[in-house]
Amino acid sequence: MSGPNTDYDPVEVTPLKAEQVETMRDAALAAIAAAADLDALKQVRLDHAGDRSPLALANREIGALPPQARKEAGQRVGQARGAVNKALAERTAVLEVEHEERMLVEETVDVTLPTERRRRGSRHPITLQSEHIADLFVAMGWEVAEGPLVEAEWLNFDALNLGPDHPARTMQDTFWTEPPEHHVVLRTHTSPVQARTMLTRTPPIYVVCPGRVFRTDEYDATHSPMFHQVEGLVVDEGITMAHLKGTLDHFATQLFGEGITTRFRPSYFPFTEPSAEVDLRCFVCRGASPAVASCRTCKGEGWIEWGGCGVVNPRVLTACGIDTDRYTGFAFGMGIDRTLMFRHGASDLRDFFEGDVRFSSAFGTEI
Incomplete structure (x- = not known):
C-alpha cells in the first residue's frame, strides 16, 4: 500500500x-x-x-x-x-x-471686522399690539371691523351726536380736506367704523375697531398728529353698564395680568350717556401700600387713566336706524400707543414713529 x-x-x-x-x-x-x-x-x-x-x-x-x-x-x-x-x-x-x-x-473668524450683513427686520410693535387686542376680543366671540381713514363729516361727527357747534369740529382738532364743501375729514377717532357697522348690520352687534386716527396735536413725547385707537361697540337687548365693566375688567386682565381691574369716573362724551373715564389699576404697585407711595408709573395714585366709555347714546342709535325701545349698547375707546407705552415702559411716543429699526427689533415678534 x-x-x-x-x-x-x-x-x-x-x-x-x-x-x-x-x-x-x-x-x-x-x-x-x-x-x-x-x-x-x-x-x-x-x-x-x-x-x-x-x-x-x-x-x-x-x-x-x-x-x-x-x-x-x-x-x-x-x-x-x-x-x-x-x-x-x-x-x-x-x-x-x-x-x-x-x-x-x-476658518478663523475675526469678530472685530465690520459686517455687511443686514439686520433682520421685525414687525412694528404697534401692529403687534393691535393684533393682540383684536385676538383677545375675537376669542370672546366679537368681530373686527375696519373703515376708511378719510371719512365723511356726517359719519365722523353728526352720526355720533357731535353737533355743528361742537368744538371738536374746529380746525384746532380736525384735519379737513380740500375743498371744504366736500365735507371730508381725516377721521379723528375710530367711532365712524361703529357708525358704519350699525348702519349696515342688524343687532346683535359685537365689534372691536382698531386703527389709525388723526388730530391736529403737537408732536412731542406724549402727543402725535397721527396715533392709534381701539374702540369696542356692543348693541343688543338688555345691555347695561355692568356688561361694560365686566368686559373692560377682562380686557385689562388679559393685557396686564391677573388682578388688574378698572374703575369708572363720571365724565361726558356726546355719543354715550351715561359716560365715564376708565382708570386702570396700576400694574406695577397694584395700588397696594406702601409700594403705591413711591410708584413712578401711577405717581402714587394707584390708578392710571386709560380711556373713555359709556352706554351708547339713544340719539346715536336712532341716527343709525336702530330701535332704541328694543336695543341698548355700550362703547369704549383707548389709545393703543398709550397702552403699549404702559406695558413696556416707553417714555417717548416719538420712538414709535421715527422708523429706527433698532427700536422695533427690541420687541421681536411677540409682545
Whole structure:
C-alpha cells in the first residue's frame, strides 16, 4: 500500500510569490505616505486595502495552492496586509491632526471686522399690539371691523351726536380736506367704523375697531398728529353698564395680568350717556401700600387713566336706524400707543414713529 507523496514540490501561483507580495506591499506603503489629505488617503485605502485591491485578490488565490504551500503563502500575504493597515491607521491619525490645525487657521473668524450683513427686520410693535387686542376680543366671540381713514363729516361727527357747534369740529382738532364743501375729514377717532357697522348690520352687534386716527396735536413725547385707537361697540337687548365693566375688567386682565381691574369716573362724551373715564389699576404697585407711595408709573395714585366709555347714546342709535325701545349698547375707546407705552415702559411716543429699526427689533415678534 503506497503512502503520501512527501517529495511533491508545489508550483506557486504567481501573485503569491514573495517578490510579488513585497512589490504590492511596497506600492501600498508608498501611496499611503504620499497621501496629502484625508480625501486622498480615502482613495488609497480603496486602491490598496479594499476588496478589489492587489493584496485582497492575492489572498483569494491562496485556496488554489496545494495544502503544503497554503500556510507559508497565507503568512506572507497576511503580514503584508497587516503592514498596510497599520500604515493606514498611522497616516490617518497624522492627517486628522493636520486637518484640524488647518481648520483653526483657515476658518478663523475675526469678530472685530465690520459686517455687511443686514439686520433682520421685525414687525412694528404697534401692529403687534393691535393684533393682540383684536385676538383677545375675537376669542370672546366679537368681530373686527375696519373703515376708511378719510371719512365723511356726517359719519365722523353728526352720526355720533357731535353737533355743528361742537368744538371738536374746529380746525384746532380736525384735519379737513380740500375743498371744504366736500365735507371730508381725516377721521379723528375710530367711532365712524361703529357708525358704519350699525348702519349696515342688524343687532346683535359685537365689534372691536382698531386703527389709525388723526388730530391736529403737537408732536412731542406724549402727543402725535397721527396715533392709534381701539374702540369696542356692543348693541343688543338688555345691555347695561355692568356688561361694560365686566368686559373692560377682562380686557385689562388679559393685557396686564391677573388682578388688574378698572374703575369708572363720571365724565361726558356726546355719543354715550351715561359716560365715564376708565382708570386702570396700576400694574406695577397694584395700588397696594406702601409700594403705591413711591410708584413712578401711577405717581402714587394707584390708578392710571386709560380711556373713555359709556352706554351708547339713544340719539346715536336712532341716527343709525336702530330701535332704541328694543336695543341698548355700550362703547369704549383707548389709545393703543398709550397702552403699549404702559406695558413696556416707553417714555417717548416719538420712538414709535421715527422708523429706527433698532427700536422695533427690541420687541421681536411677540409682545
